[in-house]
Structures are given as structure tokens and as C-alpha cells.
Amino acid sequence: MDPMNYIVLAAIVFTIGAVGVLVRRNAIIVFMCVELMLNACNLAFVAFARMHGGIEGQVIAFFVMVVAAAEVVVGLAIIMQIFRTRRSASIDDANLLKN
């Protein structure tokens, strides 16, 4: 097996996540799909790190996890704030901004 298979897997998971962002309308699920995409990126970084024999990929994956943790806090706080106001986490209901 060629190590590029890991990258192909990462690309597939990334695409599934991107599709999820586009089709789902519950903000929490949409956000979860973004996390899925970040995870796919991490897999690619780790696999590339092994391919090249350098640790940089793992370092980046580590930083991505830190960033994701901070992002989750902010994102869920925003989602909760909206939920408290309109009792719904659907981004379809959040349509005041639709033109």
C-alpha cells in the first residue's frame, strides 16, 4: 500500500465534511462538519510527516487541535446565544439576513 492512500482518505473525509456544511441546517451539526474537515486535515499532516520524515506535520496538527478547541468555545457560545433568543439552532430560521 502506498502512503498516499492516507491522503486520499483525508480528502474523502474532508469532502464529506464540506458536503455536510452545505446540506445540513442545524448550526451545531454544521459546526461538527467543520470539525470533521479539520480532522481530515490533521490526518493528512500526520501522514505527510511520516512520509517526509520530519515532525513539522505533527506540530501543525497539534496547533490545529489547539485552534479547534478555542474555535469550539467561541462557536458554541455564539450558537447558544442565538438559541436562547430564538429557541432554535437552525440556520434556516436565522434568515433575517437573507436578501
Next chain:
Amino acid sequence: MIPLSLSETTLPTVTTQAPDLDYWLLSPLLVVFAAGVIGVIVEAFVPAQRRYSIQTALAMVAVGVAFVLTLVQVGALPADSAGLTLAFATVVVDRPSLFFQGVILALALASLLLIAERRDGESAFTGQAAAVPGSEEERAHVLAGSQHTEVYPLVMFAVLGMQLFTAANDFLTMFIALEVMSLPLYLLCGLARRRRLFSQEAALKYFLLGAFSSAFFLFGIAMVYGYAGAVEFAAVRAAGSSGGLIDGGEPLLLIGIAMIGVGMLFKVGTVPFHNWKPDVYQGAPTPITALMASGTLVAAFGAMLRVFYVAFGTTVAQWRPMLWVVAILTMVVAAVIAVTQRDIKRLLAYSSVVHAGFILTAVVAANADGLTGAMFYLAAYGFTTVGAFAIVTLVRNPDNGAEAGDLTQWAGLGRTSPFLAASLGLFLLAFAGIPLTSGFIGKFAVFEAAVAAGATPLVVVGVLSSAVTAFFYVRIIVLMFFAEPAENAPRVLKPGILTGTTVGLGVAATLLLGILPGPVLEHVIPQPAAETSEAVAAEHTAADSLFAR
């Protein structure tokens, strides 16, 4: 004896000691960071009534000091080299990065003046974000005069991210800077005092799309890392000319460029990725909109120029077609949509999209003139747009004190408040690119660079797009000066000293850069050492020579 194996010939780098950090070179970043941290401590320990004055003073002093330090550093840069690098070349201090940082700090100061403005004790921000809009609790907080002074540390962190975004010299630092810049802005978008539901939804939309785009950016970085085996811009650049580490790894580079491009184009808001801009600009508190429209745009283009000119400087042929398409789409589609807008903030948002398209033509040029043109354009546009949003904060609905966004209400404003209308008129003329305003010089510089790089069709589209957008800018001016005042005429607030300063700054910069662009073009913006050459390759080196690597 152990024979040399493959892994020993390419021994991986193991860092064994801490970098010798030059804190003097980092000082502009450190000052802003420190102001943010101290601001958080102030929130924790200072009684609520005294926070406002301490926080505003702290933020403004910090940004001012950082600005001065940046200026001093420009003078202290060695004349013979492009610049210096720090901490294993993860951060760079060169003329373009210092220029962008200086512009960002100046624009942040102007936006801070708007953020700090209060009328009858009311700022543009909600008194209590945790209270549900329209609830009894919210009323109690409004009556008690609650305020969120946490806004200031958040703005400081956003500014820190912007500064670092333009100075990052590898993709990892750049990604972190992108997040440091974006996270506070997601939060700040949702804190408007009026129409809070609207504002919260803008925050949600900005957050979800922003996270989506940074995932693309990250996947692009992963692909480029796979191609080059490193994320430093210099290493990626070297790999671009040598063919990468993996045999036949060309697709990795192409996918990487495309995905990183998507992430960047989202941040600057060009056409397939522009959907967030009108909604977020409209929903966010106007001072924050001013900060986003000026500072974020400058930072994003600063980073984009560095990525495409340095990291992908040897693979111009791969990314140029993509940016061509995006630039044309942006200039055409956004101009057409802008004509139909009825709300001033949405109109300014679409105008910002169109301007991003114009600046993109300079990026496409990929030569030294393109770089300097884009730098001038960004500075000019930044000050003009901050001024324009400052004026938006002054025109309020007579009944509830919310901003009067509807353009029909702005009719006849030239008769009732001539100074305000004249300033806005000047800004709109600058957006349209009328001579004697900064917008004209900027457009001229950008289009000239694009023509020199052989992108004449782009320039033709750009000029046509300018004509279309000029139409609606002029239409607003006509509306303001030659129409009868509307029935529901807005109440125009008297600009306080803070907002007045911002408007004045915008007017002064727009006129000064329009009438006397020479000093700025010659002294402030770095000049390529090489003389203009016809050969494309020589031009590339000229553009790159401005960046330190």
C-alpha cells in the same frame, strides 16, 4: 561502519535551543498583545464605572505606541537588505510587512475612536450580551447603563492577529494569525446594541463561513506541506522551482494553491466567496464594520501578497489563471449587484467586494508595480472606508435612534447637513476613482501594473466595472444634494470629537493621497531596487526582492 541510508542523507531538523528573539523587532506586536492582556486584567479587578476610561486610554495608547514603534523600525531597517527574520524565520520584519502593519494600526486607531464614541452613555455595543433581546433583563441592563468594556481587549487581539497575519513567514504562523484575527471579530460582530437578533445572526453566519474557509486554508497547507516537505515560504518557494519532494507531486501543489487561495479569497471577500460580506457588514456594530472593512482587508491582502509572491513566486503560471477568473467575476458580478442595493451598509459592503476585485488585478500582475500599487490602494481605500462608516454612525432614525440605513432616507441630506454630506460625497467620489481623490491614484497604479504584466483584458473589465460603480456612487450624491428631503428624514447627530476626528482623518487622507501622492509613493512605499525590465522573469525577482525571506 553503518552505510548511509536514505534517512541519513536527509537528516530531519531537530531544534535544540531556543531562538535568540530580538524583542525590539517584535515590539509593535508585543505592545498590542500586552494591551490586550492588561485589558483582561482590568476587566477582572477594576470597578465597572472606571473601566471605560481605562480601557479606551489603554487601547488607544497601545495602538499609538505600536504605530510609532513601527515607524521607527522602518527607519532602522538596514538599507541594503529587504528585511530581517525572527525566530527561525517564522516571522519577518521587512518593508511591506511594516507598511501594512503601520496602515493597520492607523486604521485600528481610527476605528477605536468610533468604538469608544458614546452618546448619552450609550456606545454602539450591547449593554449585556447574555441578556435575551427584548427581555425584561435586557431592559434592566439598559436602564442600569451596563456596558461591555471587554470589547477593547477583543479589538486588541484582533489587531494583533492582523499584524501577525502580514508578518508571518510560514503557513503555520499564518494560520494561527488568521485565527487570532478572526475569533475576536466573530464575537464582536454579535454585540450590536440595536437590532440585536440581526447582529447575532451576522456573527453566526460569519463564524460558520469563516471556520469553513479556514478549513479549506488548512487543507491547502496540508497539500503544500506534502509537496514541499516544509511550510516555510522560502522552502515552499524552493520546492516550487525544484519540483517538490515527491515524484509527480504536481497535483499536491495545484490543490494546495487552489485551497489556500479559497481561504484567502474568502477573507478578502471576492465573488464566489463574498456572500458573508453584506450580511455581516450590515449586522455588525458599525465601528466593528469599519475595522473589518479596513483592517481585515489590508491584513488579508498583505498576507495574500506575501503568499502568492514569495511562497508561490516560482509557480506564478499555476495560480494566475485562477485569480484572473476570480478577479473578473468579482468586478462584474459585485458591481451589478451593488447597483440594486437600498441600504447604505450593504452598498458599502458590495463596494468593498468590487474594490477587492480591483486590488486582485494587482495581485495577478505579480510584479513590483503590482505590489506597490496594491499597497497604495489598500492604504487609500482603508482610510476612505473608515470615514464612510463613521458617517453612517451619525445618521439615525428619528424615532428609535437606530442607524438609518435606507438610502431613501438620505435624500436631501446635503441641504440639512452640508458638511456631513460633502464628506460622504468625497468618500464616494474616491470609491468611484474620480481624479484628485486617493481612489484615482490607487486605481491608476493598480491598472498600470496589470497592463505591464500583460493583463490588459482584466484592466478593460476593471475600467468598465468602475464606470458601473461610479454610476451608483454618483446617484447617491445626486440624491443627497438635489433631491427633496424625505418624509422620514433621519436625525443627524452632531459628530463628537471622536467620530469627528475619524471623519476628518478620512477626509484628510483621501484628499492628501489624491492631490499629493508623490511623497507616499516615493518614501513610504518601498521601491524595487531593480529598474523596470521587460522580461517577466526579471520583474518577478524585482517584486520578490521587496520581501525578506
Next chain:
Amino acid sequence: MNIVPLQTTAAAIGGGETATFYILGSIVVLAALGVVFSRRAVYSALMMAVVMIGLAVFYGINEAPFLMVVQIVVYTGAVLMLFLFVLMLVGVSSSDSLVETIRGHRLLTAVIALCFLVPLVSGLSSIVAGEPVGLSAGVAAAGGSIPWLASEIIYRYVIAFEATGALLITAVLGALVLAHAVRTKKKRTQKQMSMDRIRSGHPTPLPGPGTYARHNAIDMPALLPDGSVSELSINPVLAARNPEDQHGVPEDMRYSIGAIPESGGRPDAQASNGDEQREDESSWTR
């Protein structure tokens, strides 16, 4: 001489890894599809956990033991749990309506996704990377995988590392701003509360609900000695939510006591009450 093959065997991809890749890889892809297409948000979150743990195993295989642990502890253990907390707050049973609101939106998404995926996968799978170099050389030089990772994070990327500090402060500050409400009124003291209580005319505690008397539902009213319903025994919040059920008493109880004031409650509504409430919730979380 025999050290060299040792180094290269650590790098080569054997049959065991290939088998693991295909088995675990298909599980991860299926779970990822589950995240996207589960109707209920909780199922999505659980599928997400499967994906994350699967990826953690891949990290372990790819010589990243530290990241494997961090992935499980931080990502699955903390980040995903945060998601689950918020899902609980929003309503566990919140489900998405799968009705298209924009016509052709899903078809368009499918087309875009295919246009995206096909070139991506075909481009990537055309590349043959060959044997991975492996991290053993660097690990040996740095004295371990984790020391190597640490030195790169803290020495080389020190500025990015410090910048993440700003990121974390932002996150804390943001959560505080959006979630923490400052008190506007003065907190009532113990003394005030006791005075209010005496003045209210009901100084003793209110009667408890009939939870353990005949039923285990907290919205079951307690019965007074004369067999009448004690309205005070039910939390007003519950009563307010579905008043007519609260005053009704089920058939069997009614049978044994007889003398209950008729309040128009539906006797069998009690049993299905829980379901109804759940449906209520899902309709406003949709």
C-alpha cells in the same frame, strides 16, 4: 550492519497496516457519512466520536503517539463532550428537518461535491510516494518523539505558540461575554428571604409532589388527607407548561379516591405526557 534494515522496516508499510487501513478507513468513511446524514444531532455527535477515535488509531500507526493521545483526550474527550453539552442544552432530541428549503440545493451540492472530489482523488491517487521515510532517525536524534515535538513547538514555533495564548484568552473572554449576565439587582440576603417568607402567609415548606405516592412523575400532584388535590405541591413551572394535565389525576387513582374536583384533565394524557413534551421541543428546535 544490521541496524540499517531495522531502520527501514520501521518505515515500510506492511500487510498488517494495509489491512488496518482498509478496515478502519471504511469505518471512518461510513461514520463520517453518518455525521452528515444522521437526522438527529446526537447521532451525528456519536458518529463524530467514531471518526475521531478511528483517526487516533491512524495517528498511532503513522508514528504520532502523542497526537494519538491528544486526539482522544482533548478532541474526543473535551471538544466533542462540549458539543454534547450544548446539544443537551438545546434539546437532545433536536432533529433536523430534511426538507429542502432551496429547490435543487441538494442536487447542486452533490454536483459541486463530485466536481470537487473526483479531480481531488484522481489527482492524489495518481501520485506514488513510495516508502515513507519514517521518523525513526529524527526520534533517535532528538531523544524521543515527544521531546522532538516539544522542542519544535516551543523553540521553532515560539511565536505561533505565544499567539495561541491570545487565541485562548479570546475564547475565554468570548464565552464570558456571551454567557455571563451581570446581576442588575442586589442579591437578596437570607434575612430578606426569611422575612418575605413569614409575610407570605406560608412559612412552612410547600408540600412535595406525589412523586413516590403512586406515580414517579414529578408533575403528579399530592393529595390532601380529604382526597383533594394540593395545587401547592406542583412546581408552578411544570403546571404552567401543561396546566390541564397537572390538575388531572389518572384513572386508577380517581377510581380509588373518588372525590376529586373535576378539572377537565384527560386521564390518559399522563402516560403520553413525556412524549408530547419531546415532540414539543423538537418542533421548536427544528
